Amino acid sequence: MGLSKLGEGETDLLDFITKLFGKEYKSKNIAKERLKLVLVHDRASISPQMLESLKLDLIKVISNYMVIDDENLEVSLDSSGNTVALVANIPVKGMKRTAG
Amino acid sequence: MGQVLVVTSGKGGVGKTTTTANIGTGLAAAGHKVVLIDTDIGLRNLDVVLGLENRIVFDIVDVVNGNCRLRQALIRDKRFEGLHLLPAAQTKDKTAVNPEQMLKLSAELKKEFDYIIIDCPAGIEQGFRNAIAGAEKAIVVTTPEVSAVRDADRIIGLLEAADLREPKLIINRIRPKMVRQGDMMSIDDIIDILAVDLLGIIPEDDMIVVTTNRGEAVVLDQNTRSGQAYRNIVRRILGEEVPIINLDEEEEGFFKKLRRIIGLK
Numbered sequence: 001m002g003l004s005k006l007g008e009g010e011t012d013l014l015d016f017i018t019k020l021f022g023k024e025y026k027s028k029n030i031a032k033e034r035l036k037l038v039l040v041h042d043r044a045s046i047s048p049q050m051l052e053s054l055k056l057d058l059i060k061v062i063s064n065y066m067v068i069d070d071e072n073l074e075v076s077l078d079s080s081g082n083t084v085a086l087v088a089n090i091p092v093k094g095m096k097r098t099a100g
Numbered sequence: 101m102g103q104v105l106v107v108t109s110g111k112g113g114v115g116k117t118t119t120t121a122n123i124g125t126g127l128a129a130a131g132h133k134v135v136l137i138d139t140d141i142g143l144r145n146l147d148v149v150l151g152l153e154n155r156i157v158f159d160i161v162d163v164v165n166g167n168c169r170l171r172q173a174l175i176r177d178k179r180f181e182g183l184h185l186l187p188a189a190q191t192k193d194k195t196a197v198n199p200e201q202m203l204k205l206s207a208e209l210k211k212e213f214d215y216i217i218i219d220c221p222a223g224i225e226q227g228f229r230n231a232i233a234g235a236e237k238a239i240v241v242t243t244p245e246v247s248a249v250r251d252a253d254r255i256i257g258l259l260e261a262a263d264l265r266e267p268k269l270i271i272n273r274i275r276p277k278m279v280r281q282g283d284m285m286s287i288d289d290i291i292d293i294l295a296v297d298l299l300g301i302i303p304e305d306d307m308i309v310v311t312t313n314r315g316e317a318v319v320l321d322q323n324t325r326s327g328q329a330y331r332n333i334v335r336r337i338l339g340e341e342v343p344i345i346n347l348d349e350e351e352e353g354f355f356k357k358l359r360r361i362i363g364l365k
Contacts, residue, residue, distance in 0.1 A: 026281075026282030026283065027282070027283045028279075028282050028283055028284055028285050028286070028289065029282070031245075031246050031285055032285060032289055032293070034246055035246050035249055035250060035285075035293060036293065038246075038250055039250065039253050039293065042250065042253060042254060043253070043257070
């Protein structure tokens with residue numbers, strides 16, 4: 001990687017830059033992010049497969065009323081503190097005049 | 101009346117048995133009457149960690165089946181008169197004891213001992229249900245790893261569902277240098293994720309291996325970081341306010357180590 005050619009001052013500077021911009025490069029941050037994500041699912045007791053099938057059902061129901069962009073539809077569980085929320089971001093392309 | 105504590109973790113190998121042995125020894129060293137119960141039936145280990153493996157005659161299954169009196173199965177520690185072990189059976193499995201029997205056993209022991217500390221097996225099946233049945237307070241042990249923290253979270257959920265509220269956390273095997281480098285989750289990171297109170301932290305320490313080899317408890321060793329950490333935990337259990345050790349100051353320099361070896365400190 002050519003890093004070994006750098007002098008001590010330069011590696012310090014590099015450390016500083018890495019700290020400033022590259023927070024995610026520290027492995028503990030990767031651990032934290034992975035852990036947070038897996039715990040959201042553990043705590044809500046829902047598997048990725050179940051979430052996927054929920055998403056497909058949502059598309060089916062909402063499509064009865066609106067034209068939605070199911071390519072860019074996002075459904076996820078979000079946790080803050082000890083509570084978990086189901087967050088759905090569903091882009092609407094148009095409305096239907098009648099249900100069904 | 102005594103207090104019944106369970107030491108649990110979900111994941112295996114994070115230090116439940118070592119923690120049980122050290123907290124128990126520390127409480128006994130402080131003059132309390134303590135009994136440690138090994139509930140890991142089929143895989144007993146607390147006896148060897150305490151160095152009492154050669155004294156076992158009866159075990160917990162004998163007690164609940166009425167093959168012996170409770171008194172007969174309790175093994176007295178070699179060092180402290182107040183410390184006793186109720187060993188697990190090695191040749192049976194976890195279904196040999198049920199939660200109702202554990203509840204009865206704890207109630208019986210509470211009359212005579214100040215602290216009843218239950219060493220829980222890994223997992224969330226019957227062994228876990230047995231271990232928590234008679235407990236009034238829970239201590240959850242984890243290490244700064246994704247798998248151990250995840251399992252601790254699951255256990256905390258199960259404890260709360262079983263009405264064991266506000267469990268206390270011990271974070272074991274912390275490596276301060278790796279935390280400083282950002283390559284290990286810090287105490288704050290873990291507390292932030294698990295949202296429970298911290299009972300203490302134990303730095304990674306080779307002396308745990310050395311003392312366990314000898315069947316002794318590191319909590320009695322005045323010169324080790326992990327021994328100090330366990331003594332602090334014991335004092336907190338006894339109700340004292342003891343600050344969490346600052347790991348950044350704890351790294352021992354060469355000269356400090358030399359002074360300690362030649363006995364100047």
